[in-house]
Amino acid sequence: MDQEPLHRRIAGDIERRIASGEWRPGFRIPTEAELTAEYGCARMTVSRAMSDLSARGLVVRRRRAGTVVAHPPVHSSALVAIPDIQSEVEGRGLAYTHRLLGRIVRPALPDEGLGERVIELETLHLADDLPFVFERRLISLDAAPEAEAADFTAQPPGGWLLAHMPWTEAEHRISAVGADRETAAGLGLADGAPCLRLERRTWRDGQGVTWASQIFPGAAYDLVARFSPTKG
Amino acid sequence: MDQEPLHRRIAGDIERRIASGEWRPGFRIPTEAELTAEYGCARMTVSRAMSDLSARGLVVRRRRAGTVVAHPPVHSSALVAIPDIQSEVEGRGLAYTHRLLGRIVRPALPDEGLGERVIELETLHLADDLPFVFERRLISLDAAPEAEAADFTAQPPGGWLLAHMPWTEAEHRISAVGADRETAAGLGLADGAPCLRLERRTWRDGQGVTWASQIFPGAAYDLVARFSPTKG
DNA sequence: GAGTGGTCTAGACCACAAT
DNA sequence: TTGTGGTCTAGACCACTCC
Numbered sequence: 001m002d003q004e005p006l007h008r009r010i011a012g013d014i015e016r017r018i019a020s021g022e023w024r025p026g027f028r029i030p031t032e033a034e035l036t037a038e039y040g041c042a043r044m045t046v047s048r049a050m051s052d053l054s055a056r057g058l059v060v061r062r063r064r065a066g067t068v069v070a071h072p073p074v075h076s077s078a079l080v081a082i083p084d085i086q087s088e089v090e091g092r093g094l095a096y097t098h099r100l101l102g103r104i105v106r107p108a109l110p111d112e113g114l115g116e117r118v119i120e121l122e123t124l125h126l127a128d129d130l131p132f133v134f135e136r137r138l139i140s141l142d143a144a145p146e147a148e149a150a151d152f153t154a155q156p157p158g159g160w161l162l163a164h165m166p167w168t169e170a171e172h173r174i175s176a177v178g179a180d181r182e183t184a185a186g187l188g189l190a191d192g193a194p195c196l197r198l199e200r201r202t203w204r205d206g207q208g209v210t211w212a213s214q215i216f217p218g219a220a221y222d223l224v225a226r227f228s229p230t231k232g
Numbered sequence: 233m234d235q236e237p238l239h240r241r242i243a244g245d246i247e248r249r250i251a252s253g254e255w256r257p258g259f260r261i262p263t264e265a266e267l268t269a270e271y272g273c274a275r276m277t278v279s280r281a282m283s284d285l286s287a288r289g290l291v292v293r294r295r296r297a298g299t300v301v302a303h304p305p306v307h308s309s310a311l312v313a314i315p316d317i318q319s320e321v322e323g324r325g326l327a328y329t330h331r332l333l334g335r336i337v338r339p340a341l342p343d344e345g346l347g348e349r350v351i352e353l354e355t356l357h358l359a360d361d362l363p364f365v366f367e368r369r370l371i372s373l374d375a376a377p378e379a380e381a382a383d384f385t386a387q388p389p390g391g392w393l394l395a396h397m398p399w400t401e402a403e404h405r406i407s408a409v410g411a412d413r414e415t416a417a418g419l420g421l422a423d424g425a426p427c428l429r430l431e432r433r434t435w436r437d438g439q440g441v442t443w444a445s446q447i448f449p450g451a452a453y454d455l456v457a458r459f460s461p462t463k464g
Numbered sequence: 465g466a467g468t469g470g471t472c473t474a475g476a477c478c479a480c481a482a483t
Numbered sequence: 484t485t486g487t488g489g490t491c492t493a494g495a496c497c498a499c500t501c502c
Contacts, residue, residue: 176450194426218408
């Protein structure tokens with residue numbers, strides 16, 4: 001019965017009153033001293049609860065001024081999770097497979113930021129044997145020389161990289177594009193059909209490792225994000 | 233000189249070693265007892281630092297097994313921030329304006345989840361007088377009856393809602409669509425041009441408040457996310 | 465059993481900002 | 484000046500889980 005730590009219970013109680021609208025944005029929350037008395041615990045315990053809420057952006061704390069319910073974010077008002085393709089497919093209960101469509105090794109272009117030589121791969125990801133994502137990828141052979149000998153028919157490039165070159169920094173970019181001829185053919189779409197493009201760059205210790213462009217049929221794919229204070 | 237709290241310094245030291253690759257995923261970090269000795273502080277201070285790292289997903293902690301550097305996320309591997317249009321425009325140093333294109337009040341459809349009556353708005357958002365986003369929005373008049381009298385030529389619907397009905401829960405959905413005729417006309421695009429569609433639903437205390445569909449020209453807009461452990 | 469993290473206490477001093 | 488949060492201490496007990 002006592003499985004929930006007290007600091008969580010305190011934070012949860014406050015969170016619930018914020019989520020329910022009982023405490024609206026700007027409302028001043030009881031002080032640590034008051035909550036300490038209310039819960040009959042040490043101030044550190046209350047402090048821990050309030051710090052957590054503050055770190056999650058539900059409240060704003062200022063010395064002397066006290067703690068108030070935060071206003072809902074205006075700039076950058078939400079976050080969307082970017083999925084791993086294989087997990088995404090299997091999470092839908094479908095069979096994941098992939099097909100290597102192209103593989104060449106060539107000198108890197110200066111603005112690719114991937115060193116001197118790259119391997120360029122084209123991969124089609126399938127869900128239950130239906131085309132799901134068309135991926136173009138460059139891997140730096142300076143950063144990951146083992147990639148030249150890797151068998152990307154056995155393991156898709158993304159999975160191979162995660163196993164061999166875990167990244168320390170990544171950048172993602174989402175945009176809408178019309179399918180070019182090659183992409184349209186791969187995905188079985190009409191030329192110019194609207195698609196969601198996810199571009200991803202990763203680095204390891206500041207050195208560029210890979211660039212990938214993954215193209216999802218626009219009609220078949222959504223990125224969804226839910227946010228509420230109670231789900232943290 | 234002592235402005236940085238000790239627990240932050242400890243967390244920062246560890247974070248740096250993870251980010252630099254010195255401590256790779258799976259590496260076992262010194263125990264709290266060892267760090268306590270190293271920094272000559274109380275265990276609570278080390279514990280606070282490690283809890284923070286754990287909450288941010290940089291390390292995984294298990295009783296008896298110790299603390300290890302987390303593997304880079306595989307499922308849901310990154311987050312993209314969703315911008316507020318006005319902030320986005322002004323953040324680019326452009327002048328933000330908006331134009332109300334349509335406004336009607338009508339009964340809500342059952343599957344809209346917005347109560348009995350809604351106000352339906354079409355708004356064009358402009359950056360330096362050039363079309364930037366075409367927005368269709370429904371506002372529940374059950375949840376926000378004041379919306380019926382609001383002047384949406386003076387303040388765009390999104391801003392009005394933030395001021396009058398801060399949400400407690402939101403869902404976002406990103407997809408690619410071809411511009412329909414009306415959208416294409418509003419944004420000055422060819423019919424069927426690829427666009428990024430951001431759909432947003434918000435609730436207050438479980439009651440549906442609004443639904444919005446914001447359409448960005450695909451070529452003109454990107455959602456970008458950067459992630460690295462050192463930027464937490 | 466013993467090593468590890470998770471939580472909690474009852475204090476303390478300090479930093480900051482509103483008055 | 485004083486109320487408020489931010490940090491820190493030196494302990495303590497407990498819950499896990501690996502050996």
